[in-house]
Amino acid sequence: xxxxxxxxxxxxxxxxxxxxxxxxxxxxxxxxxxxxxxxxxxxxxxxxxxxxxxxxxxxxxxxxxxxxxxxxxxxxxxxxxxxxxxxxxxxxxxxxxxxxxxxxxxxxxxxxxxxxxxxxxxxxxxxxxxxxxxxxxxxxxxxxxxxxxxxxxxxxxxxxxxxxxxxxxxxxxxxxxxxxxxxxxxxxxxxxxxxxxxxxxxxxxxxxxxxxxxxxxxxxxxxxxxxxxxxxxx
Amino acid sequence: xxxxxxxxxxxxxxxxxxxxxxxxxxxxxxxxxxxxxxxxxxxxxxxxxxxxxxxxxxxxxxxxxxxxxxxxxxxxxxxxxxxxxxxxxxxxxxxxxxxxxxxxxxxxxxxxxxxxxxxxxxxxxxxxxxxxxxxxxxxxxxxxxxxxxxxxxxxxxxxxxxxxxxxxxxxxxxxxxxxxxxxxxxxxxxxxxxxxxxxxxxxxxxxxxxxxxxxxxxxxxxxxxxxxxxxxxxxxxxxxxxxxxxxxxxxxxxxxxxxxxxxxxxx
Amino acid sequence: xxxxxxxxxxxxxxxxxxxxxxxxxxxxxxxxxxxxxxxxxxxxxxxxxxxxxxxxxxxxxxxxxxxxxxxxxxxxxxxxxxxxxxxxxxxxxxxxxxxxxxxxxxxxxxxxxxxxxxxx
Numbered sequence: 104x105x106x107x108x109x110x111x112x113x114x115x116x117x118x119x120x121x122x123x124x125x126x127x128x129x130x131x132x133x134x135x136x137x138x139x140x141x142x143x144x145x146x147x148x149x150x151x152x153x154x155x156x157x158x159x160x161x162x163x164x165x166x167x168x169x170x171x172x173x174x175x176x177x178x179x180x181x182x183x184x185x186x187x188x189x190x191x192x193x194x195x196x197x198x199x200x201x202x203x204x205x206x207x208x209x210x211x212x213x214x215x216x217x218x219x220x221x222x223x224x225x226x227x228x229x230x231x232x233x234x235x236x237x238x239x240x241x242x243x244x245x246x247x248x249x250x251x252x253x254x255x256x257x258x259x260x261x262x263x264x265x266x267x268x269x270x271x272x273x274x275x276x277x278x279x280x281x282x283x284x285x286x287x288x289x290x291x292x293x294x295x296x297x298x299x300x301x302x303x304x305x306x307x308x309x310x311x312x313x314x315x316x317x318x319x320x321x322x323x324x325x326x327x328x329x330x331x332x333x334x335x336x337x
Numbered sequence: 338x339x340x341x342x343x344x345x346x347x348x349x350x351x352x353x354x355x356x357x358x359x360x361x362x363x364x365x366x367x368x369x370x371x372x373x374x375x376x377x378x379x380x381x382x383x384x385x386x387x388x389x390x391x392x393x394x395x396x397x398x399x400x401x402x403x404x405x406x407x408x409x410x411x412x413x414x415x416x417x418x419x420x421x422x423x424x425x426x427x428x429x430x431x432x433x434x435x436x437x438x439x440x441x442x443x444x445x446x447x448x449x450x451x452x453x454x455x456x457x458x459x460x461x462x463x464x465x466x467x468x469x470x471x472x473x474x475x476x477x478x479x480x481x482x483x484x485x486x487x488x489x490x491x492x493x494x495x496x497x498x499x500x501x502x503x504x505x506x507x508x509x510x511x512x513x514x515x516x517x518x519x520x521x522x523x524x525x526x527x528x529x530x531x532x533x534x535x536x537x538x539x540x541x542x543x544x545x546x547x548x549x550x551x552x553x554x555x556x557x558x559x560x561x562x563x564x565x566x567x568x569x570x571x572x573x574x575x576x577x578x579x580x581x582x583x584x585x586x587x588x589x590x591x592x593x594x595x596x597x598x599x600x601x602x603x604x
Numbered sequence: 605x606x607x608x609x610x611x612x613x614x615x616x617x618x619x620x621x622x623x624x625x626x627x628x629x630x631x632x633x634x635x636x637x638x639x640x641x642x643x644x645x646x647x648x649x650x651x652x653x654x655x656x657x658x659x660x661x662x663x664x665x666x667x668x669x670x671x672x673x674x675x676x677x678x679x680x681x682x683x684x685x686x687x688x689x690x691x692x693x694x695x696x697x698x699x700x701x702x703x704x705x706x707x708x709x710x711x712x713x714x715x716x717x718x719x720x721x722x723x724x
Binding site: 148151152153154155171172173174176177180181183187189190191195199200202203204 | 338340343346349352353356357422423425426428429430431432433434600601603604
């Protein structure tokens with residue numbers, strides 16, 4: 104579904120990725136781990152066509168994201184760390200933006216909002232940061248697009264909301280969908296992530312299916328210690 | 338689904354833009370009416386007895402208001418690209434660049450022009466009726482010839498719109514003021530001074546006089562030489578074939594640049 | 605459900621299901637939650653629950669009827685006991701025995717404590 108080969112990228116002369124290769128399959132929830140500033144958000148932006156690679160090939164759903172063709176953009180959704188929402192209510196937001204996504208289901212959206220306990224008829228300006236995030240997450244899942252990219256989705260959510268988040272994502276997962284979650288708060292998503300990506304020094308140095316790993320080991324790999332281990336050996 | 342243009346998708350995009358910007362559009366309309374009112378008010382000073390010989394000029398209010406509205410609208414239409422907060426959402430939206438540009442163009446040119454013309458027509462219709470009732474000998478200038486000079490009109494409005502759109506794409510915050518600044522600099526600075534130096538280089542003569550301000554007053558060159566005096570009005574760069582460039586090609590080039598900037602915009 | 609790192613998550617889920625079966629909350633031939641329902645309930649990746657169900661099927665603790673879902677096998681309880689006892693003896697018992705030896709507890713004391721526990 105996603106194929107990045109030898110991607111190079113730099114931000115204002117600062118090289119960020121060089122020779123980055125990554126292949127992702129549908130049907131998994133990928134956790135993208137990495138130190139601060141290593142480029143997790145940038146990698147997600149690359150997949151969404153928000154920034155362009157300087158070298159290498161980037162293919163998402165068999166298209167290059169840089170062209171931003173509507174046929175690709177209507178099949179992916181990006182949940183930013185700090186979502187910007189227009190001045191409207193959650194319900195009207197769905198009416199205006201849902202139409203761009205062919206499989207958007209408004210009843211699903213409203214159901215998610217209810218689970219998150221966000222009032223659908225309240226204007227966004229009166230909602231807290233966490234509530235606004237929950238709206239965007241609900242919308243993202245309700246579009247039912249094959250690829251959902253999330254940048255620190257649990258950042259700003261209270262503990263019950265994190266639990267709801269896990270429930271909703273677990274329930275929304277199918278064999279055709281791929282969710283990539285970039286996170287620092289590994290513990291929030293420990294049981295949800297079934298494949299780990301570690302970004303380190305401009306490359307993806309680790310890409311493993313946790314369920315496959317667990318079969319070989321006798322214990323469940325602790326993601327935090329796994330991360331430390333992998334970083335140390337590079 | 339057609340990736341270049343889809344009418345349904347364009348309709349949804351228009352709906353989204355209208356829903357999110359209707360307040361600004363309403364404000365624009367209010368501003369337009371206010372501007373028109375200002376022009377009408379300044380013309381009203383010609384109404385009293387002693388100024389009766391000076392005809393009421395209704396056309397400046399149309400052209401200038403239209404020009405201003407088109408410029409402001411052009412700068413505003415692409416705020417999805419100029420406002421940092423909105424760039425993310427703008428670029429993620431599944432619409433094609435052609436659709437974006439088409440909507441921006443429609444809301445910057447034809448719509449403000451039509452609305453402006455309508456408001457102008459109605460306002461003057463009402464006012465003139467009232468004035469002519471009170472002062473039947475009032476003279477009204479109905480000669481559109483001066484203002485109908487398509488080249489200047491086109492540059493002012495068409496090219497001006499394209500310039501402000503380009504400014505919105507490239508200059509970020511406060512792009513309207515920045516673009517105005519660039520235009521003033523180009524108009525006053527470059528064309529005023531630069532023109533002089535260019536002409537001096539082209540026509541080595543004893544003296545050179547050129548009126549100000551450029552660019553809508555074409556320069557008159559008076560060449561005094563031992564053979565005699567010759568006066569030339571450099572009008573030719575705005576006429577005939579050259580007019581095609583100013584009237585059509587230049588704005589199209591600028592719109593094409595805006596389109597390319599859209600394609601290469603990163604966040 | 606809180607997960608630990610001693611054994612893979614999918615086995616922890618298997619134990620959770622086993623507990624439901626052993627405590628008679630789920631009886632033989634009862635329909636158990638679908639993969640997705642359990643994933644949502646436990647806040648776990650559905651692929652992991654899939655592994656659990658596949659595993660429990662091979663152990664013949666549960667079985668699937670195409671199109672209808674998953675059910676507790678008629679011998680499910682016994683099969684689960686067999687498997688769980690085996691892992692218990694291999695993993696947890698040695699730790700327990702080591703501790704007993706360290707604390708110098710006798711078997712008699714253990715027996716006494718066990719009956720106390722049973723009576724509570």
